[in-house]
Amino acid sequence: MTLSRISLFALAAAALAGCASTPAPSPVEVTRFHNAAALATADRGTVFVASAPGNEQDSLALGPYKAAVAAELGRLGFAEAGGDSARLIAQVKLERFTIGGEDKRRGPVSVGMGGSTGSYGSGVGLGIGINLGGGGSSERLGTELSVMLRDRATNEAVWEGRAQFTVSPKSELAQPSRNAQVIAEALFRDFPGNNGETVEVEVSE
Secondary structure (H helix, E strand, O other): OOHHHHHHHHHHHHHHHHHHOOOOOOOEEEEEEEOHHHHHHHOOOEEEEEEOOOOHHHHHHHHHHHHHHHHHHHHOOOEEOOOOOOOEEEEEEEEEEEEOEOOEOOOOEEOOOOOOOOOOOOOOOOEEOOOOOOOOOOOEEEEEEEEEEEEOOOOOEEEEEEEEEEEOOOOHHHOHHHHHHHHHHHHHOOOOOOOOOEEEEOOOO
């Protein structure tokens, strides 16, 4: 076997080893609720992207996620405006966490922020389990992104959604900017979504 062929085999083996060592990301689990009449009135108007109450101190960590949310809203036809003039306020909440092993799985969470759960204050919560698929790594990094669109004048919630997924710490999707883009795109895909329906959005590296 020639040296060049040996080198090619070595490179191929190294590439395969690299792929095998980075488990795939899980699908993004997305659940959304909306008030159809109020959302229609908003009519893709102006929006201000803000930290959700209680998350203001995490502005640095929230930065990439707020930017990703703003980009998705812009793609949908909303125009960014100042907080004192925008028709809607998009409140963004973020949680990132580590899952240490196959026997350490996070329990269900309830959709809803700011005192509203389920179908806008109905008191009906919705449990969502985190899909830890994507390989047998002993450690996974999880992200949970929640966004609520509120009418600035009435403070009425017109749309809310929550998305969550996990990745390997070795994945490029563990980086905040890429992580934010992926989860925000999944959250706003097929906006506004079906009320109370949980869907899975497949993710590729």
